[in-house]
Amino acid sequence: MTPADLSPSPSEALRRTREPREIAADAPFFIVMNAGSGRKQSDETRAALNQVLGEAGRTFELRIVDDPSRLADAATQAVRDATAQNGVVVGAGGDGTLCAVASAVFGSGCPFAVLPRGTFNYFSRDHGIPSDPALSIPLLLSARAHPVQVGFVNDRMFLVNASLGLYPKLLEDRELYKQQFGRSRLIALWSAAITLLRRHRHLRLHIEHDGTMQEIRTSTLFVGNNRLQLEQIGMEEAPLLERGLLAAIAPRAIGRIAQIGLTLRGATGRMSDADNIISFAFKQITVTHPSKRHRAVKVATDGEVTWINMPLEFRVASEPLLLLKPEADVASANRS
Template sequence: MPSIADESAPQFFIILNAASGHNNTSTVCTIIEKVLIEAGRRYELVVVEDAAQLDGVARQTVERACERGGVVVVAGGDGSINTVAQATLGSGCPLGVLPQGTFNYFGREHGISSDTAEATRALLTASVQAVQVGLVNDRLFLVNASLGLYPRLLEDREAFKQQYGRNRLVAFASGLVTLLRHHQQLLISLEIRGKFHDIRTPTLFVGNNRLQLEQLGLPLENALENDELVAIMLRPTGMMAMLWLLVRGALGKLGEAQNVISFGFKRMTIRSSRHLKRRVKVATDGEVVWMDTPLEFRVSPHPLHLLKPATTPEPGTLDTGPDS
């Protein structure tokens, strides 16, 4: 028997991105609705079939949730979570997450299960906690942001996934192909703490996720704990060395490589130069967009108000599902 709806509990406004992950949309909806109906929790569920509409739906949903004192919940991968989080940032509206993606770094970092039923039940007893997010110009990122080679890796990986399916072996194979095809170096001018540095690198990667940094073998979690972001750059190197770096990253030993530069920071500006076009491709949480330079990476002054499970296991210790 379904429970009588609890009118005192905040209503869930759920956005489901049908394009995320392997799971059947109808099945996911059924699981979510079953858990909430049995718990007597009020909810609205919106399924977004066209990813291009996700931003508009997110902003409308946040506005409606704020008016009614509700909670916005997003069911999707890290890119979908990013889009909905952007809409909630600064609104004061709490955000719940039901991970549906391939890697689910954000959910795993915060102890949120990739099992939809378990994650939905966890929302019922979760508490709101402030979570650090990064900004590149005014665009939010929860896990990472990058320019140079890494956005190209993401674009090629997505093309491979469309053809061969979504799993880590496909992602690794696409990375090999990208390295063999592209050899461009960036000459970027960094401003950090008032000092300028000219650096040549194939890619700049900025991390905001302890689990991902640990998996790469970069022991920089103290930077995140000190309310900083982490910058990772590669020194110019040959093709074989780049392939070896890719292997090291897959094995979680990137931090031992001599060609890797990494450091924590609160604010970093990348200025335009004759080697860096005024508009560049930037990847944020797996989504690639064009942005104008200069690029300013910084910790957001507004935290994300995230619904976190009452009992949060250590990142990487929970069951993350078959597609993680």
């Protein structure tokens, strides 16, 4: 039998990538935390880590990042250290922080874990990871690394969603309101309502999908990679994410009052009932502007807004992220 005969078939190799991976009982944890969550929260997290991981005799390093611009560098260094010591990289913060840390982990072979400390925590909730540190920290000691799907827009990764148009503007305004009035879901919803009442322009976009080209006029293009979020707004494409797809959502060109009505439908879980919504599932789409193909546009990925040059390629990543999470039955019970 030749070495080629001993190598796994493509289907066998794919099956192995989908199997959970055991974590070494002495694997150290390298925890990257965004200090933007507040000094009190940082102190509480450190105390909880000392109590749970310290008493279990597990080694960990908590690296608190005060400057958001240094978050990617801190995550990259954590990946280097985890790789050298057969450890686990942990992101602590909201979805934006988790995505920044996961971006550094992706492709390294290191397991990734999360301690959710954000407002909505869609990523952790979708995977059954509790928001309470008293429950999420002990999970680090018992969970296996499961492969989970991530998305990309060009070279930028996202865990939950990516968007352009009105949605990034909503996120920018929400951040301004949070700085003035504090972080809460009520403040987030209030800022969204104010933004929707203002005049906004529509985008003309060409979307290439499965060999066909479609032109749309819309206020925003939203691409989802989070079943929980899509279920909450009532999108029928939500279950398709588990089949290795992303979901695209774009409202047709409508006025401000109609836009608010559509948002209310989403808030009550009835978005898919709307007549003025375009939605479909996909593995890859390419988005261009009909007259300015290489223009730069604002794109939001997991709440973080940046400029990206068109064309925009939204796609499912070719390999998964290895996430420490509860087993399927427990994760399903924890989703809320």
